[in-house]
Amino acid sequence: MGKISKMGNPELRTLLVAGATSVLRHARGNHKAPRWLVALLARRPFKVVAIALANKMARIIWALLTKGGTYRGLESSAASS
DSSP states (O other), X not given: OOOOOSOSOHHHHHHHXXXXXXXXXXXXXXXXXOHHHHHHHHHSOHHHHHHHHHHHHHHHHHHXXXXXXXXXXXXXXXXXX
């Protein structure tokens, strides 16, 4: 798992971690949560998973901003296959 360094914008970093924490709280008892996220929560501490998810979200945002395009969640990609 990667890490979020303390370089860059601290407000953006805080927002990413807060968003990831919110997603994880909803994923805990939700049977519709992604399996990889539930499995990661079973193996690692909550805060470590929150940072990993925030890192993943930051990488997705960066890729969308640099390459252009629109975010397609799991629902839209599953429907198109």
